[in-house]
Amino acid sequence: MQWVRGVILIGSILPMASFASQTTAWQDLVSMESSKPIDNQLIAQGDWPANPLTSGKKTTQNNYLENQVERIDQEIILLRAELAQKNSDINQVRIYINQLNRMVVLPVFQKRLAVLKLYLTMAKRSSQTPSNSSANALNSSLYVSSMEPLRFPDISDKSIIVILLPLTGPYAQAGNKVLSGLKSGLEANSFQGSLAVFDTAIYKTVFELWEIVKYYDPDFIFGPLQKQTAQQWQGLKTGIPTFYFNSMNALVGYERAFSPSKSKGLGQILSILENNQFNNVLALTDSSESAKKLEAEFYQAWSSLNSRGQYQHQTIEKTVGQSIEAAMNINRSEERYRWLQRVTESTFEFTPRPRRDIEAVVSFIPQNKAIQVGPILDFYQLNQITHIWYPNQTPTLDSLRKNLASWQQTYAILPVYTQAELAFIKSNTQQEDINGPFYALGQVAIEIVKNSAISDGQNLHINTEFGAVSSNMTGQFHLLPVIYWVDQGVLERVTEFSETFTK
Numbered sequence: 484m485q486w487v488r489g490v491i492l493i494g495s496i497l498p499m500a501s502f503a504s505q506t507t508a509w510q511d512l513v514s515m516e517s518s519k520p521i522d523n524q525l526i527a528q529g530d531w532p533a534n535p536l537t538s539g540k541k542t543t544q545n546n547y548l549e550n551q552v553e554r555i556d557q558e559i560i561l562l563r564a565e566l567a568q569k570n571s572d573i574n575q576v577r578i579y580i581n582q583l584n585r586m587v588v589l590p591v592f593q594k595r596l597a598v599l600k601l602y603l604t605m606a607k608r609s610s611q612t613p614s615n616s617s618a619n620a621l622n623s624s625l626y627v628s629s630m631e632p633l634r635f636p637d638i639s640d641k642s643i644i645v646i647l648l649p650l651t652g653p654y655a656q657a658g659n660k661v662l663s664g665l666k667s668g669l670e671a672n673s674f675q676g677s678l679a680v681f682d683t684a685i686y687k688t689v690f691e692l693w694e695i696v697k698y699y700d701p702d703f704i705f706g707p708l709q710k711q712t713a714q715q716w717q718g719l720k721t722g723i724p725t726f727y728f729n730s731m732n733a734l735v736g737y738e739r740a741f742s743p744s745k746s747k748g749l750g751q752i753l754s755i756l757e758n759n760q761f762n763n764v765l766a767l768t769d770s771s772e773s774a775k776k777l778e779a780e781f782y783q784a785w786s787s788l789n790s791r792g793q794y795q796h797q798t799i800e801k802t803v804g805q806s807i808e809a810a811m812n813i814n815r816s817e818e819r820y821r822w823l824q825r826v827t828e829s830t831f832e833f834t835p836r837p838r839r840d841i842e843a844v845v846s847f848i849p850q851n852k853a854i855q856v857g858p859i860l861d862f863y864q865l866n867q868i869t870h871i872w873y874p875n876q877t878p879t880l881d882s883l884r885k886n887l888a889s890w891q892q893t894y895a896i897l898p899v900y901t902q903a904e905l906a907f908i909k910s911n912t913q914q915e916d917i918n919g920p921f922y923a924l925g926q927v928a929i930e931i932v933k934n935s936a937i938s939d940g941q942n943l944h945i946n947t948e949f950g951a952v953s954s955n956m957t958g959q960f961h962l963l964p965v966i967y968w969v970d971q972g973v974l975e976r977v978t979e980f981s982e983t984f985t986k
Contacts, residue, residue, distance in 0.1 A: 553586075553589070554589060554591075556586075557583065557586060557588060557589060557592050558592070560579050560582055560583055561579075561583070561592055561595050561596065561599075563575075563579055564576050564579035564580060564583075564599050565595070565599070567579065568599060568602055573603065573606045574719070574720045576599060576602065576603055576606075577603055578690060578719065579599075580596070580599055580600060580603060581690075582690060583596060631736030631737055632935060632938075632939050633724050633726075633737070633739060633932060633935065633938040633939060634702075634703075634724050634737070635703055635724065635932040635933055635935075635938065636676065636702040636703055638672060638673055638674050638675050638676065639675060639676060640675040640676055640677075641676065642676035642677070642702045642703070643676060643677045643678075643679065643699055643700065643701045643702050643703075644669075644674075644676060644677070644678050644679070644701060644702065644703045644704075644705065645679045645680075645681065645696055645699060645701040645703070645704045645705070646662060646665060646678065646679070646680045646681065646704075646705045646706055647681050647683050647692070647696070647704060647705070647706030647707045647708075647712075647716070648661055648662050648680070648681075648682070648683060648705075648706050648707070648708050648728075649682065649683050649684040649707075649708060649709060649712075650662065650680075650682040650683075650684065651682055651684045651685065652684040654684070654708065654709060655684070656921075657708065657921045658682075658683075658684075658708055658921075660919050660921035660922045660924075660925070661706075661708060661728060661921045661922070661924050661925040662680065662925065663922055663925060664921070664922040664923065664924060664925020664926040664927075664928070664929075665705055665925040665926075665928060665929065666925075667922075667925070667926060668925060668926045668928065668929025668930065669929060671929075672929060672933060676702075679696075679699055679701070681695070681696065683706070683707050683708075683709070683712055688715075689707075689712060689715040689716045689718075689719065690719070692716075693716075693719050693721070697721070701723055702723075702724070703723070703724050703725075703726070703932070704721075704723050704724070704725045704726070705725075705726050705728070705928065706726075706727065706728055707727065707728070707729075708727075708728040708729060709729065710729050710730075713727045713728075713729045713731065713740075714731070714732075717731065717738070720735075722737065723737070724737045724738075725737065725738050725739075726738075726739050726740070726741065726928060726931075726932055727739070727740040727741070728740075728741055728742060728924055728928070729742050730742045730744070730959060730961075731959060733957065734957050734958045734959065738958060739931070739932070739938060739958045739959075739960065740958065740959045740960065741924060741927070741928055741931065741959075741960040741961070741962065742924070742960075742961060742962070743898070743920055743924070743961065743962045743963075743964075744953075744961035744962070744963065745777065745964075746777075746780055747953055747961040747963055748873075748896060748961075748963045748964040749777065749780055749781045749784055749873070750784070750944075750953070750963065751873075751896050751951070751963060751964060751965075751966055752781060752845055752871055752873055752896065753784060753785065753788065754966075755843075755869075755871055755894055755966065756785075756843060756871075757788075758979070759842075759843075759869065761792075761842040761843045761869065762789055762791055762792030762793070762842065763792050763793040763794075763840050763841050763842045763843075764785065764792065764793070764794050764795070764841070764842070764843050764844075764845055765795050765796075765797060765810050765811075765841045765843070765844045765845070766778050766781065766782070766794070766795070766796045766797070766844075766845050766846075766847065767797055767799060767803075767806065767807075767810075767844060767845070767846040767847065767848055767856070768796070768797075768798055768799065768846075768847045768848060768875075769798070769799045769848050769849070769852065769875075770798060770799075770800075771875060773875040773876070774847040774848060774875040777847045777873065777875055778796060778847050781845065781847070781873075782794060782796070793840060793841075795810060795841075797809065797810040799848065799852065803848075803852050803855040803856060803859060804855065804859050807844075807856070807859050807860070807863075810841075811837035811838050811841065811863065811865070812837060812838045837863050837865060841865075841868055842867075842868065842869065843868065843869045843870075843871060844856060844860070844868055844869070844870050844871070845871045845873065846870065846871070846872050846873070847873055847874070847875045848872075848874070848875060849874060849875065849876045849878070850874060850876075850878040850882060850883065850886065853872045853874065853893075854886055854889050854890060856870050856872075856893070857870055857890065857891030857892055857893055858891055861891060866892075869892075869894065870891075870892065870893045870894070871893070871894045871896070872893050872894065872895045872896065872969075873896045874895075874896075874897070877897065877898060878897075883897075887969070887972050887973075887974060888971060888972040890969040890970060890971065890972075891970060891971065892970050893968075893969045893970070894966055894967070894968060894969075894977070895966075895967045895968075895969045895974075896964045896965070896966055896967070897964055897965060897967055898920045898964055898965070899920055899923050899949045899950040899962075899964070899965045920962065923949035923950065923962060924962060926948075926949060927947055927949050927952060927962060930947060931952070931960060937954075940954060941954065941955075941956055942954065942955060942956060946978070949962070950962055950963055950964065950965045951963040951965075966978075
């Protein structure tokens, strides 16, 4: 079924890719293991299941056939490696040699393999002693000075885009959401080229996947999504413009990366504080490592921007109420009252006197604890204090919906899917696929790559339909969580703290 007019579906390009895509339709019927393509190496290693009808007399003939298949496999890899050597493609030679090293190379091929290894060794030595200018150029590949234009293809019918995502297995839901977002984004931009989708979960190695993908001669690649797969794919150094869906340690000129980021999302808290000119902050955490990590990162960012304000961190040991009472000096006020009663032996009308300098409470705690902060502040008549909730554990959609009426005047910083999914549940429509942070990744990815001012930009902070997007100096993009106002059953997206990018 064609989802965009003029798009050539996978099967019309290469039968192997068609098989890789079609396995997703069978994921409820067969296991992932049975969905994996059987390659020649498996045949050579005798991994076919034993056939009880096969006569023992055929063992010799079977062994002969297996040896012939193994010989053909090694011959093909050697020929490819020698062709790569002829083209001075050192990286491809290395890949083919690594593949041969995992096999028992036949004696007839040992000499040719030794020649290739010698070539690779000499190439390594020459690359380790460059001139100063060459070394500087090599080192600069990790920095913004070497960022090249991403070269996203136009919407013509001649361009080929490859998408590499896990469409089966444990990451299937995320992969299919990203794929749905990419498709919608391309369709919205009237993409007329060819699209080839590969399920990365059914390939044993990225090299095996690359051996198929390279025959498409793609103009652009989206993915992979999983961290390890993306790093291994990066190691292939394909030279093809690639847009990863994960955080990458380093990127070369033709690469970009895009992922959600809880750490980068802390900037949303700072935008609320700055917009309201709040200087004095109380940070609440529980004893979990995730809360401690977020609070430490937030304090570092806050202290670098605020030299005059006061900052206090309170860990919740027993209850939220006791922790807030301790942080706001309510306990001390009550102790003074009890002391005065004992000294005067009299009873007085008493109202606790909390400190009044705190302007905002920032909580890095789960929903069941954060939901108590507003009522406690209200009980002690501290309504002037703003509560900002940045959950260390993102609540499930169902729990957030059930507890929505109990929230009081809180800025909640949540993934973009929350409001859309709530609308979906209330309306009982069949539009679940258009919601979610992974779908947003796919949609926003198209908006980034099609606009060179964004894809080639540095240190950007832009606003999109699916939330704010930031980028750093190396080409890493992050999708930030969204600010919502939550109060007695109301959940509204707040946009006044975001910066809008004008194309």
